[in-house]
Amino acid sequence: MTTKKSTKTRKSGKRDSVKSLRETVEVLETQVAELTEELEKKSDKNVRLLAEFDNYKRRTQEERTKLFKYAGEELAKAILPILDDLHRTLEADGKGKARTILEGIELIVAKLDKTLEDQGIVPFDSVGQDFNAELHEALMSEESDKGENVILREFEKGYNYNDKILRHAKVVVSKS
DSSP states (O other): HHHHHHHHHHHHHHHHHHHHHHHHHHHHHHHHHHHHEEEEEEEEHHHHHHHHHHHHHHHHHHHHHHHHHTTTHHHHHHHHHHHHHHHHHHOOOOOTHHHHHHHHHHHHHHHHHHHHHHHEEEEEETTBBOOOOEEEEEEEHHHHHSSSEEEEEEEOEEEEEEEEEOEEEEEEEEEE
């Protein structure tokens, strides 16, 4: 009889140990699945962070380049009306003392033109050219025998700042 109990005890012990091993395996498989999922989430998060960082670097580099290239744009826009007034003064006829004033203004205009040119701000010619909406702003149109959409007069010069239109030329355009 003792042999029966020991055989029964062995079978029961094997069942218990197999059962506990299966439970342990299930727990471990669950933990592995959870850890794998967590690892994938962190890996995905890291990939996204790297992509965001690369985009950030590219954007800031582009912004920095634009900042340096167009740093004086607002100053240039503020100076242009003064330059226009000086050009209009030069176009007026003067006598006596007025002639010396005009000579002084001519020097100022020449110096200001040179300063703007050194900063990358240059006027572009419009009179006699075909009207281009990207460069010109038509204020009026007049009858002319020069053809359709040819610029007859310029009220204000247009200016380029490096490769950008700083101000459109204000012009009178011909119509047939």
